[in-house]
Amino acid sequence: MKRLLQWRGFQFSIQLPNVLVYILVILTGLYGTQVSTDNFATVITWIVWWAAIVFTFVFFGRLWCLMCPFSAMAEWLQRLALWTVKRESFGFNWKWPFQLRNLYLATVMFLILTCADHQFGLVSSPLYTAYFVLIILAAAVVVGLLFERRTFCRYVCPIGGLIGTYSLFASAELRVVDRNACRQHKDKNCLLGRGEAGYGCPVREYPGEMDNNYSCTLCTECIKTCPKDNIAVNVRPFAHDLVNLNEKRLGLDMSILAVVLLGLPTLQTIVMIAPWEGWMQALVQFSGLPLPIVFGVVFLIGALAIPLGLFAGTILVFRLLAGKEQVSYRRLFINFAYAFVPLGLLMHLAHNVKHLFGESQILVPVLSDPFGFGWDLFGTANLQLSSFFSKGLLTNLQFGLILVGQGFAVYVAYRIARKLFGANASGFLRGLAPVLVMMVLWSIFNLLVLNMPLMERH
Ligand code: SF4
Ligand code: SF4
Structure with a gap:
């Protein structure tokens, strides 16, 4: 498992099938029948995907973020690379405004999404489902080109806050093995990246102090970049983060x-x-x-x-x-x-x-x-x-x-x-x-x- 997670093509190999599925969702939604139970777009998105990802939150936390096709396409464009490491970014690389570094925007986006679902019958309309996918994709790409790293996932994605909150319950976590080793390691490659090995954490988490699942998108970059082999994937009891919350981070x-x-x-x-x-x-x-x-x-x-x-x-x-x-x-x-x-x-x-x-x-x-x-x-x-x-x-x-x-x-x-x-x-x-x-x-x-x-x- 360690060799697999350290392989640079790992995330790409999981993202690619999802990207292909969502290209098919767009095409079938736009050009297929508008009977929701006969169209791939509505069936895969609202009956299979939306129901199944809730189960992944329970067991694996933000596993969906590892394979999300929207952030994948935005990130490929931002990096101008599919899986290799490039130091220069194609986008503007701006910092996200300090006043917006919270979950209020993501909460409003989520409420708008849920309200629009009921107002326009999103889940039973293949056409609206295709529009929805295109809008999310466009937002992820625009934010990815303007702002640094995965700003979209951390502060804008309408389901990002929901996934982060539910991930606190998950029975798995990614954590450092030895915090002391992190304190003594000056290079902080997990945060800043390490040559060809990998990028710095896309959501600006520092694994050395990470004590809950809220933001970690399980992208596996820190597993690749940590030269001390200090990152582990652990199984743990359900609700572990919820009973051990560090108030300073709430x-x-x-x-x-x-x-x-x-x-x-x-x-x-x-x-x-x-x-x-x-x-x-x-x-x-x-x-x-x-x-x-x-x-x-x-x-x-x-x-x-x-x-x-x-x-x-x-x-x-x-x-x-x-x-x-x-x-x-x-x-x-x-x-x-x-x-x-x-x-x-x-x-x-x-x-x-x-x-x-x-x-x-x-x-x-x-x-x-x-x-x-x-x-x-x-x-x-x-x-x-x-x-x-x-x-x-x-x-x-x-x-x-x-x-x-x-x-x-x-x-x-x-x-x-x-x-x-x-x-x-x-x-x-x-x-x-x-x-x-x-x-x-x-x-x-x-x-x-x-x-x-x-x-x-x-
Ligand atoms: S690179 Fe590894 S050892 Fe160094 S701070 Fe990050 S997780 Fe800790
Ligand atoms: S902590 Fe590691 S796995 Fe989590 S988002 Fe950052 S680099 Fe990726």
Whole structure:
């Protein structure tokens, strides 16, 4: 494995197939049939890719970033090289403005993406899916040509913040073996690069001090450049970063995104339940406003205002109940947001289990006829496959995942409380009660929503 990861062509060999797949997505989206279940663009992007990558977050963190076709194409252009090392950059190499070195832009981009999905029916439109891919690609290329390294991945990518947050839960990590060796090594090749061996870290992480998975895109450059052979890939318990967070590296931007990621999977499931369209029509009639505006307002309330308001209120009650053992409101808010990450992640997983295990078999016929032109390239175009998983089994799986998320969330909340208040403090247990109540109520609400009849989006 070490030889493979040190090979310069490793990342390119994983990126290239994804680039080819996404070129096909653009072509089929633009020129193929507009029936979403018959078009390669919508099937591979929204039923297979979007559902499957959530599983990679759980086990491997930012594995997707290693192979992402958008950043691959932007980086190839920026470096004017596919896998070899070139010192001069084709782009302007500007520094990203200091005021934007946070996750607010990425959070706004993610909210716009999710809102656009529902407004324009992105996931059920091959044409819009192709436009979406082209827009993300154009943004990655423009940012890559103007700014240094992988600025797009770190500060702009609409799913970059989501991947980083969920990666804190992952059961694998890339870390240095011996921090002392890093302190004594003046050249810092992992950060600055080393001749033909490799580039400096594309997201400007210094492995010698890296203590969580948030930013590392697993590009493997530091494995190639470290002359001390000091980088390891470790397997570890789930939620490891969440219970060992270094407060100095946390910001309000990351905590707000963590809470938004709790609200979004719930909202995404609610918009699929049968009465949703009736409610929207009733609101349109009541307000006299056009549907896109009504939906936009409902979306902002559901994805932002309700989860953030509930969380802010819960932390206020926590602080009152904790009594004399006071910790500042800001510290409580920033830290406890991460207790909800396992819940949001496992709810996200539960939401996508149905797509991946219940619908992804339609990729088999679509592979033979990606444009929907009536081709039969592999002799599978007319196969009518049903899922291996019954509806009941999928529902049970979804319930099980939410309960697992609930268990992890309680554990992380307890560990964060102990870290903030000290093992011998007593007030934090009283204060923890409202956080646990909010978690349980949120889980019950999601279980109820998942148990309602859902409309197919494809
Ligand atoms: S190059 Fe290797 S030893 Fe040197 S600072 Fe980086 S990870 Fe540590
Ligand atoms: S820390 Fe290493 S693997 Fe992670 S992004 Fe930086 S160079 Fe790549």
